[in-house]
Amino acid sequence: MTVPATDPGRSRHAQYPGRKETAGLDKIRAFVDTEIAPFADAWDQAEQLPSELLTRIGELGLWAPFLPPDDGGSGMDWTGIGQVHEEIGRGCSSVRSFLTVHTMVTWTVQRWGSAEQQARWLPRLATGELIGAFCLTEPDSGSDAAAMGTVAQPADSGWILNGHKKWMTAGQVAGLLLVFARTEAGMSAFLVPADTPGVRISPLNAVMGTRASMLAEIVLREVHVGPDALIGPPGWAAGTVMTGALDLGRYSVACGCVGVVQACLDACVAYTSKRRVRDGRLSELQLIRRKISDMVVSSRAARLLCAEAGRLKDTDDPATIMATWVAKYHASTAATAAASDAVQIHGANGFVSDYPVARLYRDAKVAEIIEGSTELQQITIADEAYREVAR
Numbered sequence: 440m441t442v443p444a445t446d447p448g449r450s451r452h453a454q455y456p457g458r459k460e461t462a463g464l465d466k467i468r469a470f471v472d473t474e475i476a477p478f479a480d481a482w483d484q485a486e487q488l489p490s491e492l493l494t495r496i497g498e499l500g501l502w503a504p505f506l507p508p509d510d511g512g513s514g515m516d517w518t519g520i521g522q523v524h525e526e527i528g529r530g531c532s533s534v535r536s537f538l539t540v541h542t543m544v545t546w547t548v549q550r551w552g553s554a555e556q557q558a559r560w561l562p563r564l565a566t567g568e569l570i571g572a573f574c575l576t577e578p579d580s581g582s583d584a585a586a587m588g589t590v591a592q593p594a595d596s597g598w599i600l601n602g603h604k605k606w607m608t609a610g611q612v613a614g615l616l617l618v619f620a621r622t623e624a625g626m627s628a629f630l631v632p633a634d635t636p637g638v639r640i641s642p643l644n645a646v647m648g649t650r651a652s653m654l655a656e657i658v659l660r661e662v663h664v665g666p667d668a669l670i671g672p673p674g675w676a677a678g679t680v681m682t683g684a685l686d687l688g689r690y691s692v693a694c695g696c697v698g699v700v701q702a703c704l705d706a707c708v709a710y711t712s713k714r715r716v717r718d719g720r721l722s723e724l725q726l727i728r729r730k731i732s733d734m735v736v737s738s739r740a741a742r743l744l745c746a747e748a749g750r751l752k753d754t755d756d757p758a759t760i761m762a763t764w765v766a767k768y769h770a771s772t773a774a775t776a777a778a779s780d781a782v783q784i785h786g787a788n789g790f791v792s793d794y795p796v797a798r799l800y801r802d803a804k805v806a807e808i809i810e811g812s813t814e815l816q817q818i819t820i821a822d823e824a825y826r827e828v829a830r
């Protein structure tokens with residue numbers, strides 16, 4: 440038996456007093472309930488997302504939601520984008536992952552791209568005709584981006600890139616790669632069309648979670664790009680493009696994790712209300728109810744932390760960076776805890792793909808690794824605490 444990932448009781452938990460929902464969120468919720476959540480397990484098993492879905496996301500203006508509607512976006516602020524990514528995360532973390540990296544790339548072009556780069560790339564990125572991939576991690580350089588081995592050397596007319604990138608979300612279908620590489624001046628970011636000669640893209644399959652996020656490994660061999668591929672001046676990307684884009688990615692993942700906790704809660708409330716043990720239902724057992732109450736509290740707490748990070752982004756307050764670290768740390772660890780409890784509550788049924796919780800469990804774990812691992816978050820948040828005392 441397949442049960443839906445959500446139940447009508449969700450809206451009661453998803454609210455908190457004073458929460459203002461972004462315009463059109465009801466439409467996105469309905470989109471998730473009818474066009475994403477029911478298919479998430481099938482996509483997970485197929486290890487890919489259908490192209491029609493990517494088109495639909497474009498029709499809803501979600502590929503570049505911060506752009507005005509006339510430019511293919513939906514004119515949303517970051518609070519609204521967070522709420523949308525929560526809803527999408529509730530339905531399918533693979534879809535949310537696509538949106539995360541695509542938003543990172545698109546926003547980079549919008550924020551730091553030249554007028555020519557914006558005119559060349561934004562229209563197709565906004566519709567999803569062109570998917571963006573964020574290419575930072577390498578086989579031997581993950582958390583420590585400074586250890587990156589990819590290099591870009593000046594050539595007569597532009598740059599020559601050589602290197603090896605791994606774990607690119609959406610890399611299998613991406614048309615535009617945002618590639619980070621060393622130059623003599625320091626870390627730089629380049630916009631590289633995926634069909635440039637010398638770019639070799641290989642799918643990464645059989646991963647544990649977000650299996651439909653179409654991961655790829657990308658090798659760059661003597662890839663020649665023009666001067667117009669470079670974003671900003673050489674050596675400028677570390678403190679700007681990388682920091683800014685990763686902050687947005689972290690925010691998106693945090694919001695998506697709120698959706699994962701909500702999906703666990705919805706699935707568990709539905710399951711325990713029906714499942715009978717001995718003389719009653721699972722929902723009547725105190726040890727089960729404790730897990731349910733933990734999910735209610737952690738989803739609300741994570742949602743509030745994400746709302747705070749989004750509000751600070753909307754007012755251009757630099758405090759959003761730390762607020763986003765805190766939100767991501769709490770939301771991702773809450774998601775893994777909730778998903779683990781959700782599998783436990785479902786017993787053997789939690790161990791198979793008939794119910795969504797097995798996928799939620801595998802998907803949740805990824806969020807503790809990407810966009811700053813749990814350990815890096817702990818280090819960063821504690822560092823800030825000591826800095827505050829020293830001030």
Ligand SMILES: Cc1cc2nc3c(=O)[nH]c(=O)nc-3n(C[C@H](O)[C@H](O)[C@H](O)COP(=O)(O)OP(=O)(O)OC[C@H]3O[C@@H](n4cnc5c(N)ncnc54)[C@H](O)[C@@H]3O)c2cc1C
Pocket residue numbers: 540572573574575576580581582583605606607608609646648649654805808809810811812813814815818
């Ligand atoms: C599903 C998935 C999608 C991804 N998508 C992308 C993408 O689109 N683009 C991209 O560029 N990358 C992507 N990544 C890569 C991801 O960003 C890296 O996996 C992440 O940065 C961690 O790097 P690593 O895997 O090399 O782990 P490592 O950096 O080798 O870390 C291994 C472990 O050591 C811990 N550790 C590291 N440093 C410290 C420290 N100083 N103190 C204490 N503990 C530490 C880490 O927390 C971790 O637990 C993706 C990864 C996955 C799994």
